[in-house]
Amino acid sequence: xxxxxxxxxxxxxxxxxxxxxxxxxxxxxxxxxxxxxxxxxxxxxxxxxxxxxxxxxxxxxxxxxxxxxxxxxxxxxxxxxxxxxxxxxxxxxxxxxxxxxx
Numbered sequence: 001x002x003x004x005x006x007x008x009x010x011x012x013x014x015x016x017x018x019x020x021x022x023x024x025x026x027x028x029x030x031x032x033x034x035x036x037x038x039x040x041x042x043x044x045x046x047x048x049x050x051x052x053x054x055x056x057x058x059x060x061x062x063x064x065x066x067x068x069x070x071x072x073x074x075x076x077x078x079x080x081x082x083x084x085x086x087x088x089x090x091x092x093x094x095x096x097x098x099x100x101x102x
Contacts, residue, residue: 009058015073017051019059024067031056042069 009031019028021042028049030038041062042049051057061067073079 009056011054011056012051012073012078013054015075015078016053017057018072018074019049019051020070020072021045021047022068022070024069025062026059026067026069027062028057028059 009029019026019042021044023043023045025041025043027041028051030040030051040049043062
């Protein structure tokens with residue numbers, strides 16, 4: 001994710017999501033009846049967050065550089081959405097296309 005980018009609010013009604021941070025700093029905002037507008041930060045290597053299915057959320061890269069995270073969707077099926085929305089990388093040695101700035 002590019003630096004200082006906030007993603008649009010998102011809800012995955014059919015899947016839960018898990019986020020693992022390799023040490024880059026992210027702030028998450030989670031909204032809904034149970035969260036009461038809570039936010040939390042992933043900043044240390046190995047930090048982990050679980051977003052239950054149906055929870056509205058967004059996140060922001062708080063760093064000054066491009067950051068990485070591993071996102072797991074369960075159950076499977078979100079890959080169909082990703083295939084429709086994003087351009088595939090031609091070869092695994094190629095860098096992904098830059099994210100648009102918001």
